[in-house]
Amino acid sequence: MSGLDRRELSAIFAGGAIGALVRVWLSQRFTQGDTSWPWTIFAINVSGSFLLAYLATRLQERLPQSTYRRPALGTGFCGAYTTFSTMQVEIVKMAVAGDWGLACGYGFASLSAGLVAIWLASAIVRRARLA
Numbered sequence: 666m667s668g669l670d671r672r673e674l675s676a677i678f679a680g681g682a683i684g685a686l687v688r689v690w691l692s693q694r695f696t697q698g699d700t701s702w703p704w705t706i707f708a709i710n711v712s713g714s715f716l717l718a719y720l721a722t723r724l725q726e727r728l729p730q731s732t733y734r735r736p737a738l739g740t741g742f743c744g745a746y747t748t749f750s751t752m753q754v755e756i757v758k759m760a761v762a763g764d765w766g767l768a769c770g771y772g773f774a775s776l777s778a779g780l781v782a783i784w785l786a787s788a789i790v791r792r793a794r795l796a
Contacts, residue, residue, distance in 0.1 A: 676733040680741020688746050700762040702771060703755040706748060710775055713747030715782035722790040 688709055695705040720738050752775055759768035 670732075673733060673736050676737035677741040677744075680737035680739075680743075681745040682741075684742035684745030688748060692751070700759060700764050700767070702767065703752075706751050706755055707771070707775055707778070710747050710749070710752055711778045711782050713743050714779040715786045717743040717747070718783040718786035719790060722787045726790065 691709060692705050697703050697705065717739055720743070721735070724735050724738070752772070756768045756772050759765075759771065
């Protein structure tokens, strides 16, 4: 492990701890039933996609390069804040309850809204650069 950067790992750990705590707090604060649209997880994933794209574009294209901002904010915070696995669990719960339309709609809407959020965040950063 000679190439291991302990400070970079610490940045990822710190960002991940904060991101996970925020996600858990939001999901406990705003709970839903098993067969309803999981708005909290949907909002977490879409806002996390937006934030990750915004940060990645801004840190890559607008700000001076930093060794620890991207790992802390991108890999750490956004990686722990967004929750693809929870989205999958929500879809399985809907399917087990027999609500296939809701399950398919939620999966499609989550992926679509995430992609739109990524496009929008990148466009906002790049537009600000041109202005």
